[in-house]
Amino acid sequence: MASNKEELKLFGMRLSPFVSRVEIALKLKGVEYKYELEKMGNLSETLINYNPVYKKVPVLVHNEKPVSESLVILEYIDEIWKQNPILPSDPYKRSLARFWSNFIDDKCFSAMGKTFYTIDEHERETSIEETKVAIQILENELNDKFFGGEDIGFLDITAVLIAYWLPILYEAIGLKLFTNDKFPKLYKWSQDFNNHPIVKETLPPRETLLAFYIAHYESLAASK
Amino acid sequence: MASNKEELKLFGMRLSPFVSRVEIALKLKGVEYKYELEKMGNLSETLINYNPVYKKVPVLVHNEKPVSESLVILEYIDEIWKQNPILPSDPYKRSLARFWSNFIDDKCFSAMGKTFYTIDEHERETSIEETKVAIQILENELNDKFFGGEDIGFLDITAVLIAYWLPILYEAIGLKLFTNDKFPKLYKWSQDFNNHPIVKETLPPRETLLAFYIAHYESLAASK
Known part of the structure; x- marks a missing residue:
């Protein structure tokens, strides 16, 4: 599929976990x-x-054709460029990678958003509890070094939201969710994932992201 | 992949559009x-x-292994049983089928749910408007007999929600959204789709579904 003549552009923002996936x-x-x-x-x-x-x-945008939505883009990338596959080859394992990726975007991301954006204390407590329940479910699903096994795969890439963004977002609002005590397997995984050479060079600087969330949270608090 | 020894079970309910897809x-x-x-x-x-x-x-459940979520199941089915593929072979067309299927579950289904379940008149009006906007976007995307071209494909199957469930749900609450005047291409498509022999034998009876929604809506109205 790939040729030297092709043009590939990624429209993104530096602090977006969804862009980071791509x-x-x-x-x-x-x-x-x-x-x-x-x-x-x-x-x-x-x-x-x-x-x-x-x-x-x-x-x-690949040769003028736009593909949107990060999970759809990941599938497209894996189909166009066959080297270093990110989805498993086994259809059942592929279905699990898709299922858990949707779970992250559905359950984890929405709970994170509510925790950050709500101005209602009760709703905030509820969303923190929802996040913990969701993270515990992921903790139970992790049985190897990475979700993809020995190497980073589709679900690990999706879960960059959990590995990198979630702890920083919690730190910005004065919470610590993601500790070695509470989620030992996910904690270890997040360290391995964030320190993977390719992931590391892709992630935005921690201090920039933290400062962004702190400023954003303060402006929300001021508008309450 | 398939052998005579395999066991395949579908856990479903007769009136669910998501089960119908499978x-x-x-x-x-x-x-x-x-x-x-x-x-x-x-x-x-x-x-x-x-x-x-x-x-x-x-x-x-395929040989004791469960796959959940209708869109994940559709991908699994297409990967295990290669005959009569439902996703296009071209990666870009595959990405569009996935993108629009997610759009249906994200934008159309949530707007439909709000229309049906809200007890707030203003919210209901808003959700009806959202549904119309979403349906108009789909109308603009339909360029063949089916979304899949001359044959039913992944996106047509996902859109059973629009072809069959949506008009009946609207009828149950005394509305008519899906007319030949307003959405001529989608209307024609819905007729062709619902009358496709395999689709037709799969769909629950119209009167049963309508009666279910009417009873459900009346019990909601009574609890207001």
Whole structure:
């Protein structure tokens, strides 16, 4: 499928976990791309034309054809560039990777968002509890070094949200969720994952992300 | 992959569009399965053990291994039984089928649910408007007899929710959304889809579904 003439652009933002997923997948496969930096709150017309339904990043544009939604993009990348497959070859294991990736976007991400954005203390407590329950379920599912086995796979990439973003987001609001005591397997996994050379060079700096969340949270608190 | 010794069970409910998706896919491929009927509000322990995270149908159990979530199940079916593929072979077209299927479950289904379940008139109006906007987007995307081209494909199967359930749900609450005037392409498509021999034998009877929604809606109205 791949040829030298092809053009690959990733429309992204530096602090988005969903964009990070796409970057990690492309780098694991050694595929070169041009990064088109979008600004939060001031998206380019080009981006909006490429993703008129959701108007958000990431969008991967391959030879002028746009693919949106990070999980859809990961599947596309794995189908176009066959080297270093990210989905398992076994259909049942593939179904599990998809199921748990949807679980992360459905249960974990929504609970994280509620924890961060709600102005209601009770709702916040509830969403923290929901997050813990979801994380515990993932803890129970982790049986190898990575979800993908010995190497990083589809579900690990999806779970960058849990490995990197979640602990920093919690730190920004003065909470510590993700400890070795409570979730020993996930904690170890998150360290291995975040320190993987390709992941490490892709993640935004910790201090930048923390400062962003702290500032964002303070502005929310001030508007209460 | 398939052998004579395999065991295939579908845990479902007769009025669920998500179960219908799985049935249509299996029947299009000519795969035999045993239907395990679950009761609403009284799920079997077996089902809950197979899908402890969401505790819902459909669950497809293939040689004792459970696969949950209808879109994940459709991918699994297409990977295990290669005959009559439901996803296109081209990676870009595959990505579009996945993108629009997620759109249906994300935008259309949630708007439908709000229309039906809300007790707030303003919220109801808003959700009806959201549904219309979402349906109009789908109308614009339909360029062939089916979304899959000349034959029923992945996105058509996902969109059974729009072809069959949506008009009946609207009828139950005294609305008519899905007319030839407003959405001529989708209307024609829904007729072709619902009358496809395999789809037709899979869908629950119209009168049963309508009566169920009317009774359900009346009990909601009575509890306001």
